[in-house]
Amino acid sequence: MRSLLAASVNDTLPRCNVQRYASSEHKMILPYSRRDYFKIWIIDGESILHYASKSIHITQPALIFSNPLVPYSFERLSENMSGYIFIFTDDFLKGNSRQESVLQSPLFQVGHNSVFFLNDDQLRSLSDIYDKMLEEIASDYIYKYDVLKNYGNLIIHEAMKMQPALTAFKHHNATSRIANLFIELLERQFPIDTPDRVLQLKKPGDYAHHLSVHVNHLNHAVREITGKPTSSHITERIVHEARALLQNTDWSVADIAYSLGFEYPTYFNNFFKKNTGVTPLSLRR
Numbered sequence: 001m002r003s004l005l006a007a008s009v010n011d012t013l014p015r016c017n018v019q020r021y022a023s024s025e026h027k028m029i030l031p032y033s034r035r036d037y038f039k040i041w042i043i044d045g046e047s048i049l050h051y052a053s054k055s056i057h058i059t060q061p062a063l064i065f066s067n068p069l070v071p072y073s074f075e076r077l078s079e080n081m082s083g084y085i086f087i088f089t090d091d092f093l094k095g096n097s098r099q100e101s102v103l104q105s106p107l108f109q110v111g112h113n114s115v116f117f118l119n120d121d122q123l124r125s126l127s128d129i130y131d132k133m134l135e136e137i138a139s140d141y142i143y144k145y146d147v148l149k150n151y152g153n154l155i156i157h158e159a160m161k162m163q164p165a166l167t168a169f170k171h172h173n174a175t176s177r178i179a180n181l182f183i184e185l186l187e188r189q190f191p192i193d194t195p196d197r198v199l200q201l202k203k204p205g206d207y208a209h210h211l212s213v214h215v216n217h218l219n220h221a222v223r224e225i226t227g228k229p230t231s232s233h234i235t236e237r238i239v240h241e242a243r244a245l246l247q248n249t250d251w252s253v254a255d256i257a258y259s260l261g262f263e264y265p266t267y268f269n270n271f272f273k274k275n276t277g278v279t280p281l282s283l284r285r
Helices: 120-137 144-160 174-188 204-211 215-226 230-248 253-259 265-276 280-284
Strands: 016-023 038-044 047-050 055-058 062-066 073-076 081-088 115-117
Touching: 016 120, 016 144, 038 120, 038 144, 055 115, 062 144, 081 120, 081 144, 120 144, 174 204, 174 215, 174 230, 204 215, 204 230, 215 230, 230 253, 230 265, 230 280, 253 265, 253 280, 265 280
Parallel strands: none
Antiparallel strands: 016 081, 038 062, 038 081, 047 055, 047 073, 062 115
16 A cells, blocks of 8 residues: 555644555554554454564454554455555644543553444444545645544544444464564654654563563463564664664764663663664764
């Protein structure tokens, strides 16, 4: 599919986009991607949605809510797939009447059910909303993103009236899947492209939470598959990013420390020297 990112009529407005899709190609669609975009999508076609410790077999039209911090993979079983997708940033749905983060909604929280099977009436009703969103985003109306925000909230409220799909099953090879999704989630935290984007996941427990597994289970899976503990992977990736920022940006050491999740520059200096043998300023020189 073409890029799902659409600039708003004003650069200060958050971004969102809506698309209808149909595919008969033999490949996965809608993979977990950018860390800052939420997704609400309708899928029509048999498929399996894989999370770290469970999978959901989708056997009928479904409405799915995706949190960018929860990696997943999508396995298509039907030759033809179709549906709609609405993507947006956390800030997009905020407004005078909705100041809390989207992450506060149970639909997007880790460990909650986020797949809803649709009957014919529900599919028809939600499809009508998506069709209106498609018309709106293609229009020249200056306040169309306010309208899209309202439609997005409407979809969320419609879903909260439904019963979630209870078709989750455990993976046969959960250890490998958990380890792979941990590595993917780790990589999704980088690169740090602006000084005000602060690294959110810094400890094994943070990753375990977003994968909906116990931290001991995560540590066991990662060590068994990779031969190294979870903490080593995180440390190595942070050090790699720190080197890149020191050598390729003009950010101050304090800014780099903050963006990598260190409360004080001295903590970052000690961390970096411990793991590289040199101070951040020495490397930069």
